[in-house]
Amino acid sequence: MxxxxxxxxxxxxxELREPPLAGGGVPGLGHGLKLARDxxxxxxxxxxxxxxxxxxxxxxxxxxxxxxELTGALALSxxxxxxxPLWESLEGLLGKEGVATAxxxxxxxxxxxxxxxxxxxxxxxYGPVMEEEAHALTGRWRxxxxxxxxxxxxxxxxxxAARCLLRGDFMDERAERLSIDLAAVFRGMYxxxxxxxxxxxxxxxxxxxxxxxxxxxLHLLVDEIVAERRASGQKPDDLLTALLEAKxxxxxxxxxxxxxxxxVAILTPGSETVASTIMWLLQVLAEHPEHxxxxxxxxxxxxxxxxxxxxxxxxxxxxxxxxxxAMRLRPxxxxxxxxALTDTALGGYRIPAGADIVYSPYAIQRDARSYDRNLDFDxxxxxxxxxxxxxxxxxxxxxVGNRKCPSDHxxxxxxxxxxxxxxxxxxxxxxxxxxxxxRVGITLRPHDLRLRAMPW
Ligand code: HEM
Numbered sequence: 001m002x003x004x005x006x007x008x009x010x011x012x013x014x015e016l017r018e019p020p021l022a023g024g025g026v027p028g029l030g031h032g033l034k035l036a037r038d039x040x041x042x043x044x045x046x047x048x049x050x051x052x053x054x055x056x057x058x059x060x061x062x063x064x065x066x067x068x069e070l071t072g073a074l075a076l077s078x079x080x081x082x083x084x085p086l087w088e089s090l091e092g093l094l095g096k097e098g099v100a101t102a103x104x105x106x107x108x109x110x111x112x113x114x115x116x117x118x119x120x121x122x123x124x125x126y127g128p129v130m131e132e133e134a135h136a137l138t139g140r141w142r143x144x145x146x147x148x149x150x151x152x153x154x155x156x157x158x159x160x161a162a163r164c165l166l167r168g169d170f171m172d173e174r175a176e177r178l179s180i181d182l183a184a185v186f187r188g189m190y191x192x193x194x195x196x197x198x199x200x201x202x203x204x205x206x207x208x209x210x211x212x213x214x215x216x217x218l219h220l221l222v223d224e225i226v227a228e229r230r231a232s233g234q235k236p237d238d239l240l241t242a243l244l245e246a247k248x249x250x251x252x253x254x255x256x257x258x259x260x261x262x263x264v265a266i267l268t269p270g271s272e273t274v275a276s277t278i279m280w281l282l283q284v285l286a287e288h289p290e291h292x293x294x295x296x297x298x299x300x301x302x303x304x305x306x307x308x309x310x311x312x313x314x315x316x317x318x319x320x321x322x323x324x325x326a327m328r329l330r331p332x333x334x335x336x337x338x339x340a341l342t343d344t345a346l347g348g349y350r351i352p353a354g355a356d357i358v359y360s361p362y363a364i365q366r367d368a369r370s371y372d373r374n375l376d377f378d379x380x381x382x383x384x385x386x387x388x389x390x391x392x393x394x395x396x397x398x399x400v401g402n403r404k405c406p407s408d409h410x411x412x413x414x415x416x417x418x419x420x421x422x423x424x425x426x427x428x429x430x431x432x433x434x435x436x437x438x439r440v441g442i443t444l445r446p447h448d449l450r451l452r453a454m455p456w
Pocket of ligand 1: 032112161269274331332337392398404405407
């Protein structure tokens with residue numbers, strides 16, 4: 001991966017303007033209520049007020065960036081780091097020493113450690129596991145059966161991440177436990193991040209008990225995985241070995257806490273994001289049967305009727321475009337935040353040191369200024385002759401710069417393979433009790449998607 005990084009041109013401070021205040025604030029509460037009530041609609045309207053706008057969240061001022069160009073500038077600038085209230089609450093739950101929350105030299109060192117596991121040549125070695133899991137998913141379903149898409153999507157996402165990156169036979173049974181724990185942790189985590197009620201979350205309500213049990217088991221599982229690998233004496237060429245063998249900047253082995261937090265920091269973003277995207281892909285296949293049919297036909301023509309495999313993914317153009325278009329309209333990561341390290345500027349606006357900045361890939365990727373028929377599901381917009389018209393940074397679901405997701409190729413490969421494998425076998429209809437409206441959490445996903453898997 002190329003780590004792009006560029007300091008934006010900063011005009012003299014005197015020339016910098018104060019970003020306008022976004023409209024619609026309520027005295028005392030500012031924009032907090034609107035943001036809490038309907039965050040997607042709120043973030044999507046901000047560009048009407050300016051390229052960079054100020055939001056008032058109670059007494060606090062937060063800056064929002066609303067254009068593709070400036071989100072790119074923000075992500076690429078060394079003047080901003082990962083920090084802010086959301087990250088702090090995440091660290092409290094998942095650990096402080098993992099790559100997703102580290103900054104500076106520690107972050108650079110950790111990226112160097114994990115990056116080889118996500119390189120294109122490494123991904124080819126994961127092909128057999130991805131194939132096995134994609135076909136096992138459809139193998140579990142019976143024709144006409146109602147599928148609980150949330151648990152099915154979590155299971156396959158966690159199993160692929162755990163089996164590919166942490167390997168070992170023991171993963172098969174552990175992956176099952178991991179997927180149950182992670183699903184429960186993510187259910188409770190967003191609430192704790194957005195409404196930090198501290199000790200109230202320790203009261204013995206069933207939801208708190210479930211969350212605390214799952215979080216404790218997640219940490220226990222990670223300790224078990226690390227201990228078992230050490231006890232085995234084996235050092236396969238995988239991410240876990242890379243983490244166990246990593247050295248700090250002085251050449252000393254990294255501490256136990258960092259190893260633990262690193263495994264957590266890779267498993268957690270690696271499961272919820274992929275699982276949410278699989279849910280949206282299933283929803284899209286049900287809602288757009290014409291595209292489901294087109295994917296099926298493409299898979300058949302590329303594979304000649306054989307089970308779809310890793311080697312076919314590159315030829316599945318329409319399938320890949322369906323995945324990209326689903327990610328455009330429903331990006332798993334819908335909000336990102338940064339904190340200014342220094343007095344700096346974005347788009348000619350003054351950003352003071354310590355300011356929190358937010359932007360929404362959801363808002364950017366649905367903006368009518370960047371996309372014709374912006375809300376239509378149109379995978380063909382990703383054909384090369386049309387994709388060239390999409391403004392730079394208007395489609396960056398994995399972000400850019402030094403915090404870019406290391407797993408973009410790993411994720412896209414498994415998502416295309418899974419979409420191809422399920423579409424080859426089934427078409428989908430909404431089942432009774434299904435609720436495919438958008439649930440806003442750490443990621444975006446359908447509230448409770450239930451589909452009937454119908455044979456072609
Ligand atoms: C970071 C999206 C899958 C591991 C990120 C970021 C985004 C993202 C937008 C950047 C966050 C920021 O700028 O603040 C996604 C999407 C995925 C996906 C859309 C799938 C659809 C995965 C998977 C893994 C993973 C499968 C690992 C198995 C990470 C890690 C980081 C990260 C470790 C932190 C990188 C850093 O801070 O240097 N992801 N991700 N992601 N992602 Fe992913």
